Amino acid sequence: MDSHGQQDEQRIVWAVVDTGIGPLLLAATREGLVNVVFHATDAVRHRALGRLASRLGGEPVEAPGSPLLAEAIRQVEAYFAGERRAFELPLDWSLISGFNRQVLRELAAGVPFGQVVGYGDLARRVGQPGASQAVGAAMGSNPLPVVVPCHRVVESDGGIGGFGGGLEAKRKLLALEGVLPEPLF
Template identity: 45%
Template sequence: MRTTLYTYLQSPIGPLLLAGEGERLSHVGFPQGKGRIAPRDDWQRDDGAFSEARAQLTDYFGGKRRTFELALQPSGTAFQLAVWQALKDIPWGTTISYGELARRIGRPDASRAVGAANGANPIPIIVPCHRVIGANGSLTGFGGGIETKKFLLALEGAAGTQPDLF
């Protein structure tokens, strides 16, 4: 059995927890909000872990990267995995509604279930759940908090967002 490693990345939205096995990320945790996670007792801290993820996230926050090329290992149901895969297809700097995301996975009547799966995304930012908004354009719930969602969308230049610095 492999040990889950974790480390932290200092970012403009606070320290992000990165965790997984080897270089395969299974978690990105926010410093606040419902997406905040703490290391489990059986996890091992290794500040040398996830060097490529740290480099790519640093580039993202610096405006130098629009997509991620990382080994990911999210754990979820088949439905959740389908939603998370579809999230990765939302282009940088754009937003879509939960209903549109449901249509994209072939489940047009499942926007609430898509919303729940979106909210359970264990690898936010890299799997860009922040790019999903309400049908009326409202910024709905987000694991890192609405201010973090606003910051990420503004960083990407998404229409209708204003940058707020922490």
């Protein structure tokens, strides 16, 4: 393939950033941040990059210095340092569609730092009042956790609810945002 042909491919850049909840893989396309993956050990990273290549086409390239990733890394680090409350990054929603995308966009736009929402409340906000289980599934399929804050969705009875990154990570994120007391250990 000549160099012109490669330009037409989706360019995916990625980097790993160390955070208070362990290493996060950040991946971006020309459109914006496309994927955030928890517990980004070598094995997890390898699987995640393979999924991205097959879903989006093109081979992901490690490029922490690319302008979009550098800004995403700065914002993620500032968030974990307690210096940033909102992410201001272009997002590429191409890994998710339909109801799940609708719910996640509402979550990103409508549930700010330090607040939580119930699964049922979020279902009502997108006009599907009976769909709290579907909202749970949408949170589980969130390709942009932390940045699209599925950790802010909790059970109406006060339970913390599930979390793709594990409950310890969810507790730490909610503690960082002042919703829960800091874990003692």
